Amino acid sequence: MTMSTSTPLRRIRVCYFDQWTDALEPAGDFLARAVGMDVRRRLANPGDGELLRKARLDCDWYTENARCFAALSHPELEFLPAYVGGAAGLLEFAKLPRQPGEERWLITMGHQPQLLGAMAGRIFGLLSKVGVRHLLYAFDEASRYMPGFGDVAPYLDVLIHDEAPLDFRGAALLRAGCRRIHRSWVANVLPFAAPFQEEPEKKVLFLGSKLGLTDNRLRQFEFLSEHLKDRFVPSHDHSVSVADRLRLNRYKVGLAPEGRKFGTPAMSRTHTDRPFWLGCLGAVPVSENSAAGDRLNELADAGLIVRYPHQDLKGLLRACEQALEVSEADRRRIYLHFNEHETVGAVVAQAIAGFLGVR
Structure with missing residues (x-):
């Protein structure tokens, strides 16, 4: 034996x-x-509908x-x-x-x-x-x-x-x-929870936030509204519901501007979770670089995100147009990488x- x-x-x-x-x-x-779960018992004012x-x-x-x-x-x-x-x-x-x-x-x-x-x-x-x-x-x-x-x-x-x-x-x-x-x-999703969409809508989803709608984000929102018109889909919820999040795989591109807590020197190389779960959905993540120019370098160098210079509106538009033209093969490569590693x-x-x- x-x-x-x-x-x-x-x-x-x-x-x-x-x-x-x-x-x-x-x-x-x-x-x-x-x-x-009844979350009301943990709230100071359970009768407040918005708080609930x-x-x-x-x-x-x-x-x-x-x-x-x-x-x-x-x-x-x-x-x-x-x-x-x-x-x-x-x-x-x-x-x-x-x-x-x-x-x-x-x-x-x-x-x-x-x-x-x-x-x-x-x-x-x-x-x-x-x-x-x-x-x-x-x-x-x-x-x-x-x-x-x-x-x-x-x-x-x-x-x-x-x-x-x-x-x-x-x-x-x-x-x-x-x-x-x-x-x-990164993305708090189970890998491959969202199926890959072979023919998503050729639109840019803007993930803004009522809590974090900074002057920089507002400028980007208004600029893209003017230039992309009906190819631009804005979302202002601070937190997209878990159920709704997976349905966002219908869009080809997802825009994740700099987070409101990411403007400090110590945070120049990292990002909020938005680009990561966008990649898991099969969208092409468009990410705003930091002022120092070193945010998510490895992902950018590997062609897994499309990055635009910090607070650069023309660069933002170019990045969105580039992302909208990404091939299905490259988008599938993005989808696989983020679900396997991010x-x-x-x-x-x-x-x-x-x-x-x-x-």
């Missing part, structure tokens, strides 16, 4: 910290009930994160069924019985750790002590602007961050073995693998 010489896969179980729940529960159970609408969008967006993290996959790792928990559930995760060889990871994102307030350092310290590793996929300059970053930093095993450099005070508190990855927050699940799975020394 021939004995197998293959190395057993590392067994990983993750728990995603979600602010829209409390106790620990299997991710599948959370996802099943999240659609009908925004809360529903926010809850759905975080639920999609949970869906992505529950579906983590890597050829050299075995991801066990995931959990989701709020503040009350984190220590429950540490106490769960482990399967043989099971390794535990907590995933937090954005500025979520601050929700634990003064207890953050103590809770993350206890989790670290019992062997739960911590990956923070941060955005919006967390090392500078997230309250309590210094309490969290000493217990991080992986930090994915959109700012460079990190604030020196926060960086000094990271443990020596913390894996640091400079990366935009989703939060792919980035997190690879980050964990890299920390463990797995290719």
